[in-house]
Structure formats: structure tokens, C-alpha cells
Amino acid sequence: MPERLATFIPILEKALVYDLNLGTHSVGTHVRDAACYVCWSFARAYSPEIMKPHVATLSTKLIVVALFDREINIRRAASATFQEAVGRQGNFPHGIEILTEADYFTLSIRVNAYLNVSTYVAQFEDYREEMFNQLAFVQLQHWEPAMRELASQALAVVSVYAPKLVIEKILPKLLSSCFHKVLNVRHGALLGVAEIIRGLSGNSGAHRAEILERAMRTLSLKERDIIKEETAEQKEFKSMYENIASINCLAEVMPAGSEMRKKVTGLIKEIEDQKLYKGKGGEIIRNAVCHLIDCLCAAKIDYSEDDKLMVFMVLKENFKHPNVEIQKSATNALRSYCGTYFQDPSTLSKDSPAIKEIMNLFKQFSVENSAQTRGLNMALGVLSDTLLKNKELGIADIMFGTLLQNCLPKGAETDDAESRKQAIKSLA
Numbered sequence: 001m002p003e004r005l006a007t008f009i010p011i012l013e014k015a016l017v018y019d020l021n022l023g024t025h026s027v028g029t030h031v032r033d034a035a036c037y038v039c040w041s042f043a044r045a046y047s048p049e050i051m052k053p054h055v056a057t058l059s060t061k062l063i064v065v066a067l068f069d070r071e072i073n074i075r076r077a078a079s080a081t082f083q084e085a086v087g088r089q090g091n092f093p094h095g096i097e098i099l100t101e102a103d104y105f106t107l108s109i110r111v112n113a114y115l116n117v118s119t120y121v122a123q124f125e126d127y128r129e130e131m132f133n134q135l136a137f138v139q140l141q142h143w144e145p146a147m148r149e150l151a152s153q154a155l156a157v158v159s160v161y162a163p164k165l166v167i168e169k170i171l172p173k174l175l176s177s178c179f180h181k182v183l184n185v186r187h188g189a190l191l192g193v194a195e196i197i198r199g200l201s202g203n204s205g206a207h208r209a210e211i212l213e214r215a216m217r218t219l220s221l222k223e224r225d226i227i228k229e230e231t232a233e234q235k236e237f238k239s240m241y242e243n244i245a246s247i248n249c250l251a252e253v254m255p256a257g258s259e260m261r262k263k264v265t266g267l268i269k270e271i272e273d274q275k276l277y278k279g280k281g282g283e284i285i286r287n288a289v290c291h292l293i294d295c296l297c298a299a300k301i302d303y304s305e306d307d308k309l310m311v312f313m314v315l316k317e318n319f320k321h322p323n324v325e326i327q328k329s330a331t332n333a334l335r336s337y338c339g340t341y342f343q344d345p346s347t348l349s350k351d352s353p354a355i356k357e358i359m360n361l362f363k364q365f366s367v368e369n370s371a372q373t374r375g376l377n378m379a380l381g382v383l384s385d386t387l388l389k390n391k392e393l394g395i396a397d398i399m400f401g402t403l404l405q406n407c408l409p410k411g412a413e414t415d416d417a418e419s420r421k422q423a424i425k426s427l428a
Helices: 002-016 029-045 048-068 072-089 095-101 110-121 125-137 145-161 163-177 183-216 221-228 232-245 259-265 267-273 282-298 305-319 324-341 353-363 370-380 385-389 395-407 417-427
Strands: 020-022 025-027
Touching (some): 029 048, 072 110, 110 221, 145 183, 163 183, 183 221, 183 282, 305 324, 305 353, 353 370
Antiparallel strands (some): 020 025
């Protein structure tokens, strides 16, 4: 059997990540579980000398399964196998260090595995590229939307370790996948591009903390303790990571005027031109584009006046969409948009095309279309203080008058409680 390991290991690699999509579910959990058991058996049966040629392959594959598999039992099985191999083989790179962080309990909480444990493991170069490839080209294409979102967030937090590698090898492939004929691939690629830009612009640390804070609300007290409990070494690593994550390296790896930056900034217009908002999956693409705008604005990407107008018009269409999740995404994007491009009072002018369109928002309210009114009420609540305080524009007076009017009950047939609620929240 040892002489046939070279033939069998490539098959085992595929089995460790086997996941066959069948409609709204997948088949493959039992295969991945069995593959982990086979790896565990090899670690116990063969000497380190026999296994040495396959250590690099098995160690990286087991780590990505332990960190990023959807199922809790598979993550735990891969972790137990990695632990067995580290103890018996003794030649897995940084094995002991990883085991102190990636154990049975820390990997049991999916968001913790993706956003906490992965940041620790990614500091080791032996595992980094395999982690990038797994997130970008496997997890971002997952059949479940929540997994694609989590994978994109994980890609943002680990990309800070190797910005050049991400820009040269990962981002170009994701950009081309944004127009893939398969919806899952297209949606995941858009989220991946958005989060990479956010991560490399120095915003990944704060965004990671925000996501973990939201996730904490859904966890039990015991699970919260697992995430919050920190040793002296973990605190030291956390401080080191936050320093790295706060560095804006976009100007270095994707300078203004570069071909890559032009492709990223032109992505929104190209999606519009190809009419990807229409047909099957149009709503999920709208949501992803709003998220992309949010990330580009948070990264303070420079746009011309015409491009600022184009971006705002995309958001404006999504304010009017009947899907409340799309309206929320567009509202979050508008908050970042205003905070980036309308923060300096000296740049505000009535002649700006984008500001003219913001002024036109107040003419878009419709008694008959309650969904449109609800979305516009949400949007008005996130306009920046700089815009509201500018007396020349006079936005504040018009906005408060409009929102106050929208707080009042209308006729029995046209009244919409949700619209009034959003108007009150925006006033608050």
C-alpha cells in the first residue's frame, strides 16, 4: 500500500472537498467525513518517512476543511485528523501553534472559524495560498448564499497578509467570474471583489469586529465565552493583526490609473450594460452590487463626477425596489457614499450632477407606491451631516418637512405602517 500513496493522495484531496449541489441541498458530507477518517488512518498506520512526500498536500487540505467546511462535524473531524497527524507524524508545518488556536471548540462556531481562527492560520505562508484558493474558487461558489457571504468576509480579513498575491492571482479571476452564466458563481465573485477591496483598504479589522458583534447576539453564553476568551498570546496576535489590517495598501498594489483599478471601478457600469439585474437572480445581483458600492466607497475609491452620478443612479433605482433587503443594502451603500464623496464642505455645489439627483429624491415620493416611499424614507435618514448643514443647498429643511409629512397616517387604502416607521427612524 505505501507505494500506491502517490496514486491515491490526489483522489483523497478531491474527496476532502467533495460537495455535489442538488437543487437546494448538497450531497457529499459523508464522503468528506470518510476522507478525514482515511487521513487519520494514514497518520496512525505509516511512519513519518513514508508520509513525508505528502505532508504539504494533506496538511493544507485538512486545514481548509477544518476552517471552511459548512458542516460542524466535518470541521471537527478535520481538526481531529490534523491533531492526530501533528502528534504522530511531527512534520506538519506549525502544527502545535495552529492546534492551540484551531481546536474542537473554536472551530465548532462557523463564524469564529471563518473570521477568527482563519486570521491566525493565514499568518503561516505554508497554508495561505491554499486558503485563498479555497475561499475564492470554492466557497464563493457555494450553493448557499450565506456561505458565499461569509467566505467573502473571510477573504477580506486574510487578504491583508498577501495583498500582491491577491491582486495578481485572485482578483483577476474573480472579475471575469462576475459575468459567469451560473448565478452562484456570479454572485460570489461580486461579493469577493467587494470584500477584497474593503480588506486591502485598511477597513477589514473594523468590519470583522462588526460582523462578530452581530454574530454574538445569536450565540449562547457558552459560545460567546469561547470567542471572547483570550490568552496573553492571543491578545498579542490580535494587536499584531489589527496593525496589519489597518494599513491601506490599495495605492501600492492597485495604483490609480492601473488596468486593474479601471476594471474594478468600471464593474458597476458593465453590469448595467449587460442587464444582469433582469431575469433569474436579478434581485440577488442588485444586493451584491449595492454591497460592492458600499465597499468601494468605504475604500475611498476616486470617481469622476460622471461616475459618481452613475453610482448614485444605481442606488436610486434600488431605493424604489419593492424588496426591503435590497432597499437596506442600497441605504447602507448611500451612507458610505455620502461619507466619502460629500464629507468636504468645499466640494459641495448645486451644480454637481449627483447633488442635483439627491435634491430630486424629494420629488420621487408617491402615495400610490408605498414600497418606493419606504425606500426613499430609509435613504433620507443616512445623508451626511455635511450635506444637511450646508445652507446653500437647503437639503435639511426640505428633508425634515418631507419626513414629517411621511410620518402622518394617510387614507385607509394608501396608508403603509412600514413607510411611516422608516420615516420616524430617519428623523430619529
